[in-house]
Amino acid sequence: MKILDRYIAKNFLYGYFISLFVMIGMFLTIDLFMNLDEFAELLGMEDATGHEMTMMDVMMNVVRFYGIRCALWYKDMAGMIIVIAAVFSLTRMTRSNELVAVMASGMSLKRILAPILLLSVFLTGLMVADQEFLIPKYAYELTREHDELSYENAYDIWFVGDDRGSLFCSQEYDEKTKTLDEPFIIIREPVDGSGDIYRVTGKIRAASAVYDAQRGGWVLTGGQQMLLGGGDTELTEGRQSKSIDFYKSNLTAGDIPIRKREGFKSLLSLRQLTELENNTGVRTTDMAALALQKHSRVTKPIINLIMLMVALPVLVCRDPKAMKTAVLISFLTTLSCFLVVFVCDLFATEVFLGQIRPAIWAWTPIFIFFPVALIEIDSMRT
Template sequence: MSLIDRYICWLFLRVSLCSAACLIGLIVLIDVAGNFEEFIGFGDHSLHGFLRVIGTYYLARSLIYFDWMSALIALMSTIFVMTWLKRTNEMAALMAAGIPSSRIVKPLIIAAVAVATGAALNREFLLPRFSDELSRNAQDLRGTRKRPLEPKYDAETDILLAGHHTLAAQQQIVNAAFQLPQSVPGYGRKLVAKTASYRPPDNDRPGGYLLSGITQPESLSKLPTLTITGRPVVYSPIDTDWLEENQCFVVSKVTFQQLAGGKAWQRYAPTWHLISALRNPSLDYGADLRVTVHQRLLRPFLDISLLLLGLPIVLSRNHQSLFVAVGQCLLLVAAYYLLTMVFEWMGSRSYLLTPAQAAWGPLIVLAPFAYTVSKRMWN
């Protein structure tokens, strides 16, 4: 890497950090102002507790903010660096030395690719580690707030998983009422309990929900384990040594996050978890999850296409104004996100396109434009 490459990359890094800090800081300030009372309460009405709460809360949320704005940060940083080089006449000096503009922007493109790669790694490795914290809002930092539960069918066992509300911290359903696919002698049609706590698979034990404080059926402790199509579905304490008398265990491959998190878990789950969810026989997701999987794979390429569309704007000889260039690029970003949302809607809501077509559509539209406008720059 030459001296000029290191200089441009160092300038890009500083601008990127400043841009990210300003944008994320602005969002944090607005959010803190709207949730000030909640943070004070969770911080035990002390300055130290308040700073600790908002530090912990926004440390995780800064990752999702970066995911939202990574393409914008890379584009804005590139615009600022190129405009700075033009305003200080460094660009003219480099071109007078025989260095073409395409060679000058090469380290910027490499740096933008690094930002897109970092955003992809953030989505796949960092966001899943903080998925629990990110799924809670400022009113439920400790996960103890009651959240209404939307009933969900287990497509493999045909059991309806329902209850009054959930507690995220305990991964628990309160006043659980699970409905069996058909009336079973002794069991009836429903399993009603005070709580249902999710238990992941462990050695030979399947994953599912541990029902405690069972009120229906009343004689559960005398009933054998319920099997459907030859597989145990409801374990009974009479023939299961790890269950207490007033407990039972309902087998399900629907995790607590997938049951209680709605669609929020999809935003914070890694791609391989999304693919596993599509292959999970207990889940029956529509086209929206398939669109999300395709978008995850194509997101870095879309970010680079946006950069290649924005570079010719700032390299134009018509103006050297930073504000004009930023304004034009903001319009470009708005058009980019609008195009992405329209294709997503057509694939996941209206079913006008297949999930693959909806995800690839923006890239098919943007890539030729990016190639056309950037070809002049390379020439």
């Protein structure tokens, strides 16, 4: 038994690493070919230290860009790679009539699935570690465009709100110095006490803004506030401008990195999603998307294993002539699972019957395909 398990595990891992390198290499080659001119635009640009980018610097930037991007591609393709590896290993055994020899020894073909499933659980764990630890660490890097340089702990923010309804914008926020560069603050107030509809009453511009924790707000350098009034006539006739050196807000320097993550929820860890969900400034419309992402952290690894359980019984066939059909059926069932997951994610944040139920939509693919997997395994011809 141990010899057979090692043999099956060896074949499976062999197929897994081949599939992994081929698929990631394919994604990398296509993306690099389509965006090579974007990287070329970096030549001669200045980085954060004022150093002019040389050809070697551009090449190192490309290596860093795709080195980090591979972690994201691995997370997205982990389930499919496992299925392809299973197809590779079982097809090889079927073509060599090794499954017939296993049956002739009196062993059930279901026993062959054990090492593949065990290794799949371990590899799915690697995908979870990638999602929870590696990807969140480089989330900002993963959101930059091909023609952008990486500025550590510095990024732009747009329309980040506080409890008063004001919106903060800045082309660059530096986490180290807690400084907003040329901030633009839109001052608003709710219409008729409503928390959903706001009216713009003023705006603030400044050269820079530094957060002061003791005073609970932002110290402005060269700040100018324009009051727009409350009605339409006042917008044109009652404009006033005055100097302002401090703006009180519950939006702290520590909140900005958390709120920045609203734009790339899929790149966050479960802990970061919880922090974002508990932040008082998060928009109500984003809460359903956050709930969906939190449930997906649990359901996606399970769905990857269920996809494998659906595909494996079809692949365990004794006749080499039927192997092509078995491979086609396994890929179609895997594709159908992907489509169901996609549709459920699409409708998870929509309102049905006056309610939003992201948890139900996130778990629906498991409710559908797990019974199918059990039925297929039970009906295997062993």
